[in-house]
Amino acid sequence: MTQKLDRLKETPSQTAGPYVHIGLAPGAAGFEIFDQELGRDIAGPNARGERIRIEGTVYDGTGAPVKDVLIETWQANADGIHPHPADPRASEVEAGFRGWGRIISDFDTGAFVIETVKPGAVTGRNGRIMAPHISLWVVARGVNVGLQTRLYFADEAEANAADPVLGFIEQVHRRETLVAERTADGVYKFDIRLQGERETVFFDI
Amino acid sequence: MNGPRDEFYQRDRTWHPPAFSRDYKTSVARSPSLPLLSLEQSMSEITGPTFGHSDLGPLDNDLIRNYAHGGEAIGERIIVHGRVVDENGRGVPNTLVEVWQANAGGRYRHRKDTYLAPIDPNFGGCGRMLTDGNGYYFFRTVKPGAYPWRNWINNWRPAHIHVSVFGSGFAQRLITQMYFEGDPLIAQCPIVNTIPDPRAIEQLIAPLDMNAAVPLDSLAYKFDIVLRGRRSTLFENRLEGN
Ligand SMILES: [Fe+3]
Numbered sequence: 294m295t296q297k298l299d300r301l302k303e304t305p306s307q308t309a310g311p312y313v314h315i316g317l318a319p320g321a322a323g324f325e326i327f328d329q330e331l332g333r334d335i336a337g338p339n340a341r342g343e344r345i346r347i348e349g350t351v352y353d354g355t356g357a358p359v360k361d362v363l364i365e366t367w368q369a370n371a372d373g374i375h376p377h378p379a380d381p382r383a384s385e386v387e388a389g390f391r392g393w394g395r396i397i398s399d400f401d402t403g404a405f406v407i408e409t410v411k412p413g414a415v416t417g418r419n420g421r422i423m424a425p426h427i428s429l430w431v432v433a434r435g436v437n438v439g440l441q442t443r444l445y446f447a448d449e450a451e452a453n454a455a456d457p458v459l460g461f462i463e464q465v466h467r468r469e470t471l472v473a474e475r476t477a478d479g480v481y482k483f484d485i486r487l488q489g490e491r492e493t494v495f496f497d498i
Numbered sequence: 499m500n501g502p503r504d505e506f507y508q509r510d511r512t513w514h515p516p517a518f519s520r521d522y523k524t525s526v527a528r529s530p531s532l533p534l535l536s537l538e539q540s541m542s543e544i545t546g547p548t549f550g551h552s553d554l555g556p557l558d559n560d561l562i563r564n565y566a567h568g569g570e571a572i573g574e575r576i577i578v579h580g581r582v583v584d585e586n587g588r589g590v591p592n593t594l595v596e597v598w599q600a601n602a603g604g605r606y607r608h609r610k611d612t613y614l615a616p617i618d619p620n621f622g623g624c625g626r627m628l629t630d631g632n633g634y635y636f637f638r639t640v641k642p643g644a645y646p647w648r649n650w651i652n653n654w655r656p657a658h659i660h661v662s663v664f665g666s667g668f669a670q671r672l673i674t675q676m677y678f679e680g681d682p683l684i685a686q687c688p689i690v691n692t693i694p695d696p697r698a699i700e701q702l703i704a705p706l707d708m709n710a711a712v713p714l715d716s717l718a719y720k721f722d723i724v725l726r727g728r729r730s731t732l733f734e735n736r737l738e739g740n
Contacts, residue, residue: 303514304724308525365671435527441669495530495535496535
């Protein structure tokens with residue numbers, strides 16, 4: 294016999310289910326209960342940088358839109374700083390910048406919209422620069438463990454080419470599943486495919 | 499720039515349900531078929547949103563009264579309490595816990611729920627709170643009812659409360675469900691049974707906690723939540739954890 298490690302096990306995940314909106318976005322479920330719903334304003338009024346709008350749809354393995362999805366977003370500000378104590382430059386983040394948002398797809402069409410500012414490049418591991426990106430966490434009925442992915446920007450081709458995370462994706466053609474296309478000034482299109490042809494790259498982080 | 503000490507322990511994917519679970523039909527077309535790409539954590543994953551008391555209202559953790567329209571919610575009054583800790587057993591302070599559930603009859607206040615049980619005019623079905631400095635949290639509610647759902651023709655969800663927790667980094671983000679001790683529907687539920695290891699399922703079943711009950715008022719259940727541990731807690735003795 295050896296000694297025990299005394300490490301606890303992480304609580305196992307369960308699906309967010311079809312009624313996730315009640316808990317995380319009750320306005321979308323059809324009622325107002327809290328004075329403030331959290332996650333509605335990602336960047337705040339004082340945010341520096343370019344205001345952008347990202348439009349997309351999550352698709353299932355049959356190609357049908359996922360109409361009951363909830364996406365959370367997490368990003369740095371335009372200077373590449375995260376509003377969190379682990380970021381040594383956190384005090385420089387503009388007041389009101391949360392960097393975090395909650396996005397609900399339209400119940401009829403599955404379309405979602407993310408309104409924020411474009412993040413700056415972030416210093417990653419070993420000092421390597423990561424191209425501007427937004428971290429996404431996708432939950433829905435039928436998703437047993439929230440899916441982690443990233444959104445990059447097509448108009449950052451040079452930075453994307455040097456990005457250590459994109460560069461780590463062995464099948465080069467799959468990298469484009471993480472790159473939002475610029476469709477108009479300040480507007481991007483980004484679809485997420487849970488399964489099948491052009492399946493989005495998801496991470497085990 | 500972050501180093502390995504800021505990172506979280508690797509997630510044990512064998513402890514969590516696999517994405518594809520044949521008997522939970524909705525997962526079949528919504529599960530990635532290619533393997534997840536294992537990624538070393540960077541600043542984007544070890545940081546995450548922070549919350550404060552100014553985000554919350556005074557009744558947010560009282561589901562019996564936070565949607566009261568002239569009365570209180572109907573049902574078996576309960577308190578749910580516990581700690582949010584990490585895999586090292588350290589309390590996770592000031593983290594946001596959000597909960598949602600059906601009413602005592604098993605009906606959700608959601609435009610998509612059409613189950614025949616009645617809506618309770620005084621029950622919204624959601625609440626939220628911050629853990630204290632030791633990771634402790636509690637809320638008051640009514641015990642949710644079981645409800646039928648379309649999977650096989652006669653599937654019923656055991657009574658459950660959905661729980662969402664943040665932790666201190668985006669890589670700790672977790673949604674789960676809490677079940678109640680003694681419920682015979684737990685063993686039959688295809689969603690519960692997406693979790694392969696019976697010990698992991700036990701981790702989701704809250705015991706009745708008579709010592710926390712309020713005599714002549716409310717029963718109590720205890721539900722502890724474990725988030726991924728950070729490596730740094732092995733080496734550093736910080737007052738507030740991290
Ligand atoms: Fe439910």
